[in-house]
Amino acid sequence: MPEPQPILVIGHKNPDNDAICSAIGYAYLKNELAKREAKDGEEPQIYQAVRLGPLPPETAGVLERWGVEAPVVINNVFARISDVMTSDVICTTPDAKIIEAGRILRKHNIQAVVVTDEEGTYQGIVSTRMIANRYISATDVLDEGASHMAVAADLIASLEQTVDSIMEAQILTVDKDDRLSEARIDILAQPWREAVVLDEARRPIGIVTRSDLAFHPHRKVILVDHNEVRQAVNGIKEAEVVEIIDHHRIGDVSTVNPIKFLNMPVGSTSTIVALEFRKHGIEIPKPIAGVLLSAVMTDTVVLKSPTTTAIDEEIAGYLANIIGADPFKYGLKVFSFRGDDDDMPIDKLVGADSKEFQISDGTVLIAQHETTNLESVMMREQEMRTYMRSLVETGGYVFVLLMVTDIIAGGSQFLCEGNRKIINRAFDIECTGEGGTWMPGVLSRKKQVAARILEA
Ligand SMILES: [Mn+2]
Numbered sequence: 001m002p003e004p005q006p007i008l009v010i011g012h013k014n015p016d017n018d019a020i021c022s023a024i025g026y027a028y029l030k031n032e033l034a035k036r037e038a039k040d041g042e043e044p045q046i047y048q049a050v051r052l053g054p055l056p057p058e059t060a061g062v063l064e065r066w067g068v069e070a071p072v073v074i075n076n077v078f079a080r081i082s083d084v085m086t087s088d089v090i091c092t093t094p095d096a097k098i099i100e101a102g103r104i105l106r107k108h109n110i111q112a113v114v115v116t117d118e119e120g121t122y123q124g125i126v127s128t129r130m131i132a133n134r135y136i137s138a139t140d141v142l143d144e145g146a147s148h149m150a151v152a153a154d155l156i157a158s159l160e161q162t163v164d165s166i167m168e169a170q171i172l173t174v175d176k177d178d179r180l181s182e183a184r185i186d187i188l189a190q191p192w193r194e195a196v197v198l199d200e201a202r203r204p205i206g207i208v209t210r211s212d213l214a215f216h217p218h219r220k221v222i223l224v225d226h227n228e229v230r231q232a233v234n235g236i237k238e239a240e241v242v243e244i245i246d247h248h249r250i251g252d253v254s255t256v257n258p259i260k261f262l263n264m265p266v267g268s269t270s271t272i273v274a275l276e277f278r279k280h281g282i283e284i285p286k287p288i289a290g291v292l293l294s295a296v297m298t299d300t301v302v303l304k305s306p307t308t309t310a311i312d313e314e315i316a317g318y319l320a321n322i323i324g325a326d327p328f329k330y331g332l333k334v335f336s337f338r339g340d341d342d343d344m345p346i347d348k349l350v351g352a353d354s355k356e357f358q359i360s361d362g363t364v365l366i367a368q369h370e371t372t373n374l375e376s377v378m379m380r381e382q383e384m385r386t387y388m389r390s391l392v393e394t395g396g397y398v399f400v401l402l403m404v405t406d407i408i409a410g411g412s413q414f415l416c417e418g419n420r421k422i423i424n425r426a427f428d429i430e431c432t433g434e435g436g437t438w439m440p441g442v443l444s445r446k447k448q449v450a451a452r453i454l455e456a
Contacts, residue, residue, distance in 0.1 A: 005219065006048040007242060008077065010233050011269075012226035013052045016353075017059045017334075019225040021295035022269035023049040023071060025288050026224055026245060029273065032282045047222070050074045052233055061337025062294040066287035078235035081183055082176040083217035085197050085206035091116045094123055094164035101126045101163050112194050114204045115167050122202050124169035125194060134158060134166065173198050176206060184213050225269040227251045227261075245272055267312035268299035274315045289322035290330075297331030301370060304410045305443040332372055335407060341369075341377045346387045349380070350402055357450050361422065362398040364453065365391060368445050374406040374413060378436070381415070385433070388417040399423065401453075403445060404436070411440040426456035 009027040011019025027049035038044035049071040055063070063070050091114045092101050104113050105128055112127040138151050172195040174183050187195045187210060197206035218240040221233070227244050228251030229236055241253055243260045247269050264272050270292040277284050284292070296316050300308040303316060320327040341349065354367035367388075371377050377384075388400045399418030406412070415436040416423050423431050431437045442448045 004043070004045075005083065006046040007220040007222060008074070009047055009049045009222045009224060010074075010077075011051060011224050012231040013233070015051050015053050015056070015059075016225075017056050017062070017298040018268045018270055018295040020049075020051050020055065020059050020071060021062070021291045022224045022245065022273050023051065024068060025270060025273040025292045026222065026276070027071075028285075028288050029277055029280070029282055030222070033280060048072075057339055058294065058298060058334050058337040062291055062334060066290045068287050068291055074233065076179075076234035077219045077221055077239040079180040079217045079219065079238055080176065081174050081178045081180060081197055081208060082206070083180060083219065084212040084215050085176065085208045086212070087206045089114050089196075089204045089207055091120075091204065092126070092163060093117065094162060094167065096163045097159065098126075098131065098161055098163060098166060099159040102131060102159070105131075111209065112207060114196060114207065115163055116204060120203045122173065122196060122198050122204050123164075124167040125171055125196060125207075126163055126167050127192070127194065129193070130166050130168060168192065171196055173202075174208065180213075180217070183208070187213060223253065224273075227253045227263070229253055245269055245276070247272060264311075265309070267303070267305065267308045268296045270295035270299070271312050271315045274319060275311070278318075284319070284322055286323050289319045293319035293323065293325075293327065293330060294334045297327065297334050301405065301407050301443045302328055302331035302335075304407060306441075306447050307444055332407070335370060335372060338370075341371055341373060341380075346380070346383055349377070350384055350387050351391070355445065355450075356395075356397075357454065359398065359422070359453060359456075361419070363396065364418075364422075365395060365397045365400045366403070366445055366450060366453075367400065368403045368405055368412075370405045370407050372406075372408055374404060374409065377404050378413065381434075381436070384415060385417055388415065392418040401449070403439075403442070403449060405443055407443075409440075410443065411438060412442045413438055422453065422456060426452045 009023045011023045027047040030047040034044035051071045051073055055070055090104055090108050090110060092104060094115055101113050112125045114125050115123040117123055138155055141151050171192050172186055172190050174195050174197055176197050193210045195208045196204050197208060199205050220242050221239045222243040223232060223241060224245045226232060226248060227246045241255050241259060246263045247266050262272060266272060274292050293316060296312055300312050303313055316327040320330060349369055350367055354365050357364050357366060384402060388402060391400045397418055399416055399422060401423060402415040403412040413436045414431055416431045420431050429437045
């Protein structure tokens with residue numbers, strides 16, 4: 001049987017701080033709960049936080065600050081060879097006698113033994129079928145009139161030959177991370193029943209037989225900070241979603257069985273994760289509290305975004321108390337990890353956080369850059385506008401709107417390139433090609449900007 005696999009805790013594609021931090025926090029909580037619930041002598045289920053893209057700079061800063069390891073990057077959750085392979089491989093050497101290989105096959109009640117050289121490098125396999133074929137071919141010799149005694153003597157003698165005389169070296173070899181659906185076709189297309197799983201040094205680490213292919217494994221995943229297929233890991237439809245923790249609109253992920261689906265209209269998924277810790281009476285260690293608080297602060301723009309609820313405020317205070325910091329000051333520190341606005345490359349400054357929206361006239365791009373120093377960002381206005389015009393050209397956008405959000409003042413400076421009429425109409429402003437327009441209280445792209453433009 002394949003080894004038990006960890007349940008993956010996954011945020012959305014193109015991860016933001018909340019997608020990664022809520023996954024780290026929730027995986028920690030689930031591991032603690034699994035340890036608490038595991039019966040004596042039973043291995044607890046392992047939960048592993050993973051991510052679908054690079055760490056945002058503030059996340060990198062926060063994880064380093066607290067000495068928390070970054071979740072590993074995964075590309076997909078398609079079923080893999082490792083989900084079905086047998087990992088205890090029995091090996092022999094090319095100079096072993098066939099009779100010894102036969103004993104190994106019988107002793108372990110297996111169908112194939114893997115042949116490796118002295119360094120443990122893969123050479124081929126010997127299966128019960130290959131040995132049996134010798135006996136079957138002996139019937140030919142008998143039919144041709146050879147004496148039974150002579151054939152029997154030959155067969156007995158052949159048991160003393162070395163394994164390499166009947167070893168098959170052309171068997172399919174696969175990687176443990178190969179997609180099962182693709183490997184299945186290759187395994188069925190070859191004349192042998194087995195495929196050997198090799199590591200990078202070509203050492204055998206597993207074996208897959210045709211009977212293993214009857215098994216259709218589904219990798220277990222917990223989704224955090226999203227519940228739409230479009231934003232989810234590749235292969236999600238082949239996986240088994242066992243829980244969802246989110247604070248977005250209900251999307252289109254569907255499941256076969258009833259699951260825990262915890263969705264709350266609060267400012268961040270990390271807020272909900274912190275609530276779950278309290279609900280289960282699991283203590284939040286300082287580093288986890290620091291990680292979760294950072295995401296409450298980034299998702300709610302230091303509790304100023306209109307998406308912020310009283311629950312977020314209460315949780316921010318609670319987490320800040322654990323790490324002994326002021327939530328607002330800590331939030332500003334987290335934002336400062338994004339780096340100086342003066343020397344940030346222009347494509348990052350404008351495009352790092354940008355989303356496309358469809359309106360009746362075509363596609364528009366709304367970018368947001370959060371800052372504690374609006375003045376220093378606006379020093380680069382001409383450079384930003386030139387870059388935005390290039391985005392309008394290459395992306396074929398109706399317009400590109402950049403919200404430079406001042407998180408201390410609690411508002412955004414709008415800069416627009418392309419057709420400004422739509423923005424001007426939607427917000428009843430007169431955005432021109434110079435200076436931009438200050439929008440007090442506007443912090444949320446989703447709630448206060450995209451929604452208005454889509455309605456206009
Ligand atoms: Mn979020």
